[in-house]
Amino acid sequence: MAIKRIACYWSLFKTTVIFGTGVYAGVYIAQNYQIDKVENPKVLLDKAQDFIKSKLGDLSDTKKDK
Incomplete structure (x- = not known):
């Protein structure tokens, strides 16, 4: 029981230190x-989807050429 408690405190301490370092x-x-400024998440998602679709299209075009 004591080991679980120590592990829990250690995990909380580690998470707090990592979060604090990131904030700093x-x-x-x-x-x-x-x-x-970072763009709106919706815009970023749309850009990522367009990029993936273009790469998949390039890949399928390459397979058709062979």
């Missing part, structure tokens, strides 16, 4: 570098 890095980068 994000704030540091935002303050010291000119970063473009």
Whole structure:
């Protein structure tokens, strides 16, 4: 029982440290570098789908040529 409790505390501590490091890095980068705004997730998803469809189309065209 005590080992599970220690493992739980360790997991919580590790997660908190990783999250805090990510927040600190994000704030540091935002303050010291000119970063473009991230697009709307819907727009990014549409771009990813278009990219995948174009690659699949290229792949099917290559197979037809053989």
